[in-house]
Amino acid sequence: MSDDHDDSPIAAQVRDLEALLEAKGLIDPRELDQVLEAFAAKASPANGFRVVARAWVDEGFRERLLAGANDALPELGLSMGGGLQPQVLHVVENTEDVHNVIVCTLCSCYPLSLLGPSPTWYKSTAYRSAVVSRPREVLEQFGFDLPQDTQIRVWDANAESRYMVLPRRPDGTDELTEAELAALVTRNGLIGTAAV
Amino acid sequence: MPRTNDVGGLDGFGPVVEELDEPPFHHDWEAHVMAMNRALIGRRIYNLDEFRDAVERTMSHESSYYENWFRAIRTLLKEKGVV
Secondary structure, eight states: OOOOOOOSHHHHHHHHHHHHHHHTTSOOHHHHHHHHHHHHHHOOHHHHHHHHHHHHHOHHHHHHHHHOHHHHGGGGTOOSOSSSSOOEEEEEEOOSSEEEEEEOSSSOOOOHHHHOSOOHHHHSHHHHHHTTTOHHHHHHHTTOOOOTTSEEEEEEOBTTEEEEEEOOOOTTOTTOOHHHHHTTOOHHHHHTSSOO | OOOTTOOTTOOOSOOOOOOTTOOSOSSHHHHHHHHHHHHHHHTTSSOHHHHHHHHHHHOOTTSOHHHHHHHHHHHHHHHTTOO
16 A cells, blocks of 8 residues: 555544554554455456456357356356455346446445446436436436437346446447457446446 | 435436546545455454445535545444444
């Protein structure tokens, strides 16, 4: 962990509490470093991009992923068991008629291991309050206009479950390799605030 | 009565603002708060459900995400007589 030269009141309060817990033997600075290193190493949207690309090229994997994502992820060396408690992952597939969006209205539940650290907007009251009642308006704030006849489904995560969107494979990508397809996917595409 | 954090469907929180190329943490202390929380849960000082409950009952919409986390951690440590 880098040295903390932040002099704001909260930074000082955090330092004080950390020192107190350390003095009581309840935390170990090396352990905190390890926690952060593990977090940075495991939580990456590149994992989600790989899952999507595999589902696009491998029909059998796609079906297994949609039927039970926790059982399909190990095929790519991934799992939902890396966090503080195991989570059930539901992968929801976009089609010509249905577009999916994920949210955690209560707080910030998010598939970190597949999408990386969550953006502040995902945790904001602005997103959490509005996307369930006015999803089309929220998507427009991301510059994403869906056809009026596309149905939008919003999935609200909770303590035991997580959601990830499987975007539609873009047209004209038949010749691309799996790695090239993965490079087309974006974090917002996995949340549903972008098409891919 | 719904808790403060239960905002689904409410109006009045303004537009969603996206920060491009946002870093995982905006300040070093935020990373410390995250790591401290994982370590305390790992040591079973409190569990994840207790933490979630503490965030929900102590959060303020005026505070940032990790400010709310820090308030919850301090509340739990105080309630459990740790500090």
